[in-house]
Amino acid sequence: MRLILIILISLFFNMSNIFAEESYIKVIINNTPITKHDIELNKAMYIKMNNAKNLDAMQHKQLDQMILDQIIDQTLLFQHAEALGIEISDEEMKNTIITI
Secondary structure, three states: OHHHHHHHHHHHHHHHHHHHHHHHEEEEEOOEEEEHHHHHHHHHHHHHHOOOOOOOHHHHHHHHHHHHHHHHHHHHHHHHHHHOOOOOOHHHHHHHHHHO
């Protein structure tokens, strides 16, 4: 009886973790999840790079949507490049970063 109770408790906690992870996923693009964390990281980088401080609630909402749209576009672009077999060497990446 005690073993059954331990198993049930374990299953309950595992299921709650699964549901928590699913609610954390905002969008799935061709089996690639985009999470709230992805959006927040990109948003923080955008705000820092553009010195976009003191945004009101509407501006934050618009920025969230813009960032999500950009992540979706980037994900689709990467998926398409992968499907076409396009790869970038480390040297090409290094040279591109240097020119930026």
